[in-house]
Amino acid sequence: MDKKELQEQRMKGYFIDATKEILKSEGLKSLSVRNIAEKAGYSFATLYNYFPDVKHLVFYCVRDFREECRAYVQSRLEGVTKGKKRIRAIVLAYMEYFVQYPGIFELFFIEKLSDIDHQKETAGLIVHFLQELCEEDWAVCAAKKVYTDVDIQLKQSQLSIITTGILVLYMHRNTPGNYKACISLVNAQMDQILN
């Protein structure tokens, strides 16, 4: 029983790791079942003994990438005082991560979650992730009465919308034309929101 479970989790891990590797390097469009299976060291048919379809496999990666992104963001936060200042730092690091890995960006913001079972769950993981990263700092702002609770809710929503909008426009519509201008744009929007 226990052994079986361990072996199954290990096998799933091989396929998930292979998928993550391809997503990070080549991106979503280069991903294929045969591709993944070869990197995992198994036949493409074996994959279907552990995942109902490739979409399930792909969205298992979301959980891992969330943690990877969280670690990336936290590594850029040392010495930054909690509150408004750190929210800005979190947002910048968060966006930097997705700019660095366009495949993960596409997975998080572009790819349609057609699966009915886990669609809402996965969407929630993605949509509330930034808010989760900033949770402590919003709490600090609330405690220090920097913003009202209603304000905070509005600002959280604005951050989610603006990061999504800027990332999509920059990554897929080349607007603005370079990364520096993109960061300037983020900072300008943050000035407005956090004032």
Added chain:
Amino acid sequence: MDKKELQEQRMKGYFIDATKEILKSEGLKSLSVRNIAEKAGYSFATLYNYFPDVKHLVFYCVRDFREECRAYVQSRLEGVTKGKKRIRAIVLAYMEYFVQYPGIFELFFIEKLSDIDHQKETAGLIVHFLQELCEEDWAVCAAKKVYTDVDIQLKQSQLSIITTGILVLYMHRNTPGNYKACISLVNAQMDQILN
């Protein structure tokens, strides 16, 4: 010479019209070369005598949908006074159009423009479209000194970012959960921007 050109444009039109029809009804994922060609009344191979590949064909549709969207927006503008009020009406109608046609939304905001030749051109058509729709009203605001020129530039940028962000989150991440809440969100954001 002239006749050849006319015939060629007609043929292109058949394929473009077929593509538009599928995009509006079925969406991007249901689009295929054989699909398009059948609706156009020709073999799939014939398509390649008029377009280098299917991506070129698809992005010819952007021009047509822009005009269709423009007409849709303008039909919802009768009696609305120019300026701030009409900017809000334009944004709402603009977003309504894309919510109505998810396939066109995907084409405008999601699909990667990989083609090197027309990539920048098509991206520009999409990115500056909303600004173009509001141009007259921003001019009115500028003339009436409602906003400074610098403010207007910032607000235009904000509108582009926020409409993109909200549409992506609503259409692909089911956030917020229903259309009414989505419109409320847009209005709240517009309150902030246009104050």
Added chain:
DNA sequence: TTTATTTTATGAACAGTGTTCAGTAATTTT
């Protein structure tokens, strides 16, 4: 240890995708 049973892994096959190309059909020019 040998046999029987269950579990796991796999390649062939299917229906779909975009694209290329040789060849046929239609049109235009001579």
Added chain:
DNA sequence: AAAATTACTGAACACTGTTCATAAAATAAA
């Protein structure tokens, strides 16, 4: 009417995700 050019098309290729019967391996029973 014959020759040359142009337009159209189905077969074929290399992919895609997915299913399934079968072969291989591991486990259980004798």
